[in-house]
Amino acid sequence: MAHDVIVIGGGGAGMSAAHSAREQGASVLVLERAPADRRGGNTAFASGTFRMVHHGAPDIKAVVPDLTDDEIARTDFGQYSAGDYFDDLGRITQYAIDPDLAEVLVHNSADTVRWLQQRGVRFLPNYGRQAYKIDGRFKFFGGSVIYANGGGEGLMDAHFKAAERSGIEIRYNARGTDLLQGEHGIEGVRALVDGKTHEFRARAVVLASGGFEANREWRTRYLGPGWDMAKVRGTRYNTGDGLRMALEVGAQPFGQWSGCHSCAWERNASDFGSVDTRHNGFRHSYPFGIVVNSHGNRFLDEGADFRNFTYAKYGRVILQQPGGYAWQVFDAQVKHLLRDEYGMGGATRVQADTLEGLVAKMQDVDAGQFERTVAAYNAAIARDVPFNPNAKDGRRTRGLEVDKTNWASALEVPPFEAYSVGCGITFTFGGVKIDTTARVLDIDDQPLTGLYAAGEMVGGIFYFNYPGASGLMSSAVFGRIAGREASNFSRRSS
Numbered sequence: 291m292a293h294d295v296i297v298i299g300g301g302g303a304g305m306s307a308a309h310s311a312r313e314q315g316a317s318v319l320v321l322e323r324a325p326a327d328r329r330g331g332n333t334a335f336a337s338g339t340f341r342m343v344h345h346g347a348p349d350i351k352a353v354v355p356d357l358t359d360d361e362i363a364r365t366d367f368g369q370y371s372a373g374d375y376f377d378d379l380g381r382i383t384q385y386a387i388d389p390d391l392a393e394v395l396v397h398n399s400a401d402t403v404r405w406l407q408q409r410g411v412r413f414l415p416n417y418g419r420q421a422y423k424i425d426g427r428f429k430f431f432g433g434s435v436i437y438a439n440g441g442g443e444g445l446m447d448a449h450f451k452a453a454e455r456s457g458i459e460i461r462y463n464a465r466g467t468d469l470l471q472g473e474h475g476i477e478g479v480r481a482l483v484d485g486k487t488h489e490f491r492a493r494a495v496v497l498a499s500g501g502f503e504a505n506r507e508w509r510t511r512y513l514g515p516g517w518d519m520a521k522v523r524g525t526r527y528n529t530g531d532g533l534r535m536a537l538e539v540g541a542q543p544f545g546q547w548s549g550c551h552s553c554a555w556e557r558n559a560s561d562f563g564s565v566d567t568r569h570n571g572f573r574h575s576y577p578f579g580i581v582v583n584s585h586g587n588r589f590l591d592e593g594a595d596f597r598n599f600t601y602a603k604y605g606r607v608i609l610q611q612p613g614g615y616a617w618q619v620f621d622a623q624v625k626h627l628l629r630d631e632y633g634m635g636g637a638t639r640v641q642a643d644t645l646e647g648l649v650a651k652m653q654d655v656d657a658g659q660f661e662r663t664v665a666a667y668n669a670a671i672a673r674d675v676p677f678n679p680n681a682k683d684g685r686r687t688r689g690l691e692v693d694k695t696n697w698a699s700a701l702e703v704p705p706f707e708a709y710s711v712g713c714g715i716t717f718t719f720g721g722v723k724i725d726t727t728a729r730v731l732d733i734d735d736q737p738l739t740g741l742y743a744a745g746e747m748v749g750g751i752f753y754f755n756y757p758g759a760s761g762l763m764s765s766a767v768f769g770r771i772a773g774r775e776a777s778n779f780s781r782r783s784s
């Protein structure tokens with residue numbers, strides 16, 4: 291065999307698999323479909339936040355050694371126990387998550403972050419996006435504290451540098467097309483390299499080539515009508531190749547094939563993401579305003595939970611509105627709470643000193659109904675409850691068809707602003723079934739010899755919705771396990 295382990299896909303899951311196989315002594319080849327200057331997959335597009343179990347400052351300090359005493363003194367990191375993590379995964383996925391995979395994800399989270407750190411990934415507390423300052427102290431919310439320095443791009447840079455140091459071979463412009471089967475199970479990969487067909491032999495193969503979010507036809511086929519029109523937030527290369535290859539050799543489809551992570555996204559964004567402007571399309575501050583459709587009506591509870599727990603399901607709800615778009619509306623009282631991407635280039639934004647003037651600029655919204663919606667919303671707010679962006683404050687509306695259950699702040703102080711949003715798809719939830727050692731299982735729950743999977747293409751973890759910052763964590767945890775197990779298998783079979 292030319293290599294012990296071949297990894298298909300060089301994103302976060304694939305590179306985690308490559309490192310962990312390599313450190314077990316395996317020779318490793320990564321086949322990556324993208325050219326080198328577009329490498330890193332969706333992982334490179336990520337903000338870089340990781341959701342891990344921690345018990346406050348000492349655990350954060352363990353992965354952020356640069357953390358100063360002064361920073362510790364003025365920060366409340368909170369705690370995020372294994373129980374909290376299970377609760378969030380259960381609640382957010384409507385308890386559909388596979389319990390064995392949940393166990394693996396939760397119990398390996400902190401250790402895998404430390405493992406990444408030892409491989410050169412620098413972690414920092416996410417003061418800018420996951421904490422608010424109250425009375426001079428930062429308080430973290432929503433269960434996620436740390437992010438990789440430089441975001442997903444920084445994370446992937448660290449991965450590729452570590453790969454160079456350890457002698458992992460990477461072929462770019464190398465699109466896996468078929469799995470090669472032999473008497474010992476999966477024995478390699480057929481790939482188009484620079485457009486020419488090659489066969490690569492190995493003792494074990496790790497599939498880590500993402501979901502099918504960038505495949506318009508599959509989106510429509512599996513997610514449903516209208517999904518062809520969603521914008522892809524990340525890479526254009528995750529078109530379901532790995533899933534197809536796995537299904538062709540008998541892998542069991544698993545998880546929610548009709549589900550995906552999708553959120554409010556700049557309405558006029560281009561069809562695919564760009565790493566350089568990867569933050570510009572985010573519109574995640576809706577908990578502090580209202581969201582209306584073209585009829586001028588609110589249609590979701592903007593304050594149902596911290597945005598970490600709602601944003602990944604609201605893209606679908608926006609897509610279902612007439613025309614597939616909506617407007618987020620804010621006033622001057624909450625302007626300081628808007629995330630920095632609201633001020634970045636490329637936003638479809640209008641501003642006016644009156645609500646009437648604002649809706650006139652929104653053009654494609656029923657003006658009369660919009661003004662009635664805002665008036666009813668303002669009148670329904672429990673104004674005696676203090677507004678607190680840092681906690682689910684219970685400052686809510688009562689009696690509306692769709693109530694806002696936290697952070698209800700009246701739209702009454704000019705200037706008013708509105709941002710137009712559509713649906714941006716992040717990744718798909720349907721995948722293949724794996725066991726707790728990342729072996730791909732067939733339809734009878736038996737392992738397909740020599741085949742492992744990790745990352746977005748694993749089914750059974752996310753359903754309906756997604757707790758923010760668990761995608762990178764899941765990719766790293768299962769990638770690390772897949773690489774280690776593939777390497778062990780290759781040693782046993784040599």
Ligand SMILES: Cc1cc2nc3c(=O)[nH]c(=O)nc-3n(C[C@H](O)[C@H](O)[C@H](O)COP(=O)(O)OP(=O)(O)OC[C@H]3O[C@@H](n4cnc5c(N)ncnc54)[C@H](O)[C@@H]3O)c2cc1C
Nearest residue numbers: 299301303323331332333338339466524745746759761762
């Ligand atoms: C804009 C954005 C922001 C995000 N922010 C966060 C965040 O802050 N925190 C978080 O936890 N998650 C975040 N996510 C989700 C997270 O990025 C993913 O869950 C995770 O990175 C997926 O890792 P992966 O390795 O499975 O996929 P990817 O990183 O996409 O890697 C898959 C790789 O496979 C390659 N490939 C595809 N087909 C083939 C083929 N046939 N042959 C060879 N290679 C192939 C692709 O080119 C790609 O490089 C974000 C995603 C996006 C798009």
